[in-house]
Amino acid sequence: MIVPDVTRRIDDMIAAISTVHPHSARTRAALHAVPRHLFVPPVGLACAPDDTERVINRGLDPDDWLQAVYSDTTITTQLDDGATPIGAGEGSATSSASAPSTVAALLDWLAPEPGHRVLDIGTGTGFTAALLTHLTGDAGEVTSVEIDPAVAERAAKNLATAGHEPHLVVGDGALGCPERAPFDRVHVTCGVRRVPYAWVEQTRPGGVIVAPYCPNFGLNHALRLVVTSDGTAYGRFPGFASYMMMRSQRAAPWHSDNGNGxxxxxxxxxxxxxxxxxxxxxxxxxxxxxxxxxxxxxxxxxxxxxxxxxxxxxxxxxxxxxxxxxxxxxxxxxxxxxxxxxxxxxxxxWGEPGRDRFGMTVRPDGQEIWLDTPDQVIGSEPYSGP
CATH class of the missing domain: 3.30.160 (Double Stranded RNA Binding Domain)
Known part of the structure; x- marks a missing residue:
């Protein structure tokens, strides 16, 4: 049961994120039905608008923790794949509770309907898996894949506490989940530079894939693809999204200066x-x-x-x-x-086109970025596996 104070905080959060992304009534109802505080750990790093982070600790300051949970804030929940405890020192963020406005935007672009079969890549805290389970209803089926066993275990506990039961898989999300395909929707909560063709292959014709496209040059982008009957996916970039990179696509460390430049x-x-x-x-x-x-x-x-x-x-x-x-x-x-x-x-x-004029095509042999129409390709990348 949600205490009245949390209900008020949920209302305030939804009102705040509506100014960032005017989300649909169904997404708003899901955010009401799935309390975020059930998915945020007792200790985390709350990210401020200027990208600085501060430790939030439910045991030491429960009101501050709750305020961060119900603000439009990304909360880092893991550093260095678990090697560095939160609050114990600096480290690279490797798992998080994403900002609610971004979560809502991706759900709206995905548009899951009751009865849909959904593949959720990157279980994380379990929050989006719970939202998807609510949105697809009793007749739906959500499969959520998480590569990190410790993260997956915590998510399973969070989901059980919240009363949601998606099918959870520990494995490499780049491979999808072929044994439970085909899917009507694919929802991705990790950044990708190359869209794994497995996601296209496991999606029904007419199905939708929504993912954070993160080439990591300046701002990153949300990508919405629709799969056609010949196994090709076409789509555009409807807005902003920036997530931690899929582990298999993390950038290699760049070389330090050897003095020969x-x-x-x-x-x-x-x-x-x-x-x-x-x-x-x-x-x-x-x-x-x-x-x-x-x-x-x-x-x-x-x-x-x-x-x-x-x-x-x-x-x-x-x-x-x-x-x-x-x-x-x-x-x-x-x-x-x-x-x-x-x-x-x-x-x-080209006339300084905005991101909404660009699109992507994904085929078995690779992906292409184009301007305005798929025949105006400006960049391509051959497919080389996940």
């Missing part, structure tokens, strides 16, 4: 690229296949662009106030900064 200058301020709109980020990622990392130290700003397949190839570009040309430090033979700039100005020449 060369220096040059550019007249293009790196902030022009860094603060470009989402459409530019998507276009640059599609054309080049590069990812970007940024850092700021006072007035100085630095941007790295990195070859995802050969992380020994990268460039760092530094902005300093008052300069008219900016230092480029290049490691490796690939001119990654020049490619980035060329891709940016290609996007400008």
């Amino acid at each position: 060369h220096r040059s200058t550019t007249r293009v301020d790196p902030r022009t690229i860094r603060f470009a709109p989402a459409g530019a980020d998507l276009a640059i990622a599609a054309v080049t296949g590069l990812r970007a990392v940024t850092a700021q130290d006072g007035d100085q700003y630095r941007m790295w662009v990195i070859d995802q397949e050969m992380p020994s190839q990268w460039a760092a570009v530094t902005y300093r106030p008052g300069e008219e040309e900016y230092e480029v430090y290049q490691l490796g033979d690939r001119p990654v900064w020049e490619e980035t700039v060329d891709a940016y100005f290609r996007w400008v020449a």
Whole structure:
């Protein structure tokens, strides 16, 4: 039973996230029916709007914990695949309770109906699996796959406490769950740079796949695909989504400076690229296949662009106030900064299209990114397994 104070907090959370994403009545009802606090651990890291994090601890400050749970906040629930306890030191986030506005947006784009069979990739805390179970009803069937056994065990306990019973699988979500296919919907809660064809293969014709497409150049993107009768999926990027990467698609560590790089200058301020709109980020990622990392130290700003397949190839570009040309430090033979700039100005020449004008095609042999129509391909990536 939900105590009145939690009911009020749920109402406040839903009102707040409605300003970010005006969600459907069915999604709103699901958020009411599935209390988020049943899926958040006693200790977590709440992410503030400026990307700083603070420890929330139900035992030490239950009201602060509850306030974070019912705000539009991502709460990190695991660091370094469990190697670093929350609050014990710094680490890389590897599992979380996603921000409710993003959860609601992906559910709306997925549009699960009563009776649907749903594949949920990345059980995490179990919250979205519970929401999907509620949305599909007694006649529906939700299969949720989690690669981390410890995370899966906690999710199973959370779901049992909340009274939901999806079919839980411990395994690699990139492979889907062929023994329980076909599915009407595939819901993905981890970032992907390559869409595993197994998801398309296991979806009925007319079925929908919604996933966070995360090439990690600037802003990341929600992807909504529809599967056709010939086993091809087509879709577009309806908005923002950024999740922790699927384990098999995490970026390789990029090489530190070995002192063999060369220096040059550019007249293009790196902030022009860094603060470009989402459409530019998507276009640059599609054309080049590069990812970007940024850092700021006072007035100085630095941007790295990195070859995802050969992380020994990268460039760092530094902005300093008052300069008219900016230092480029290049490691490796690939001119990654020049490619980035060329891709940016290609996007400008196309009329600076927003992310909603781009789309993706997924076939057994790979995926393509296109502008406006599938025959205007701007980037492709051969399929090479999960």
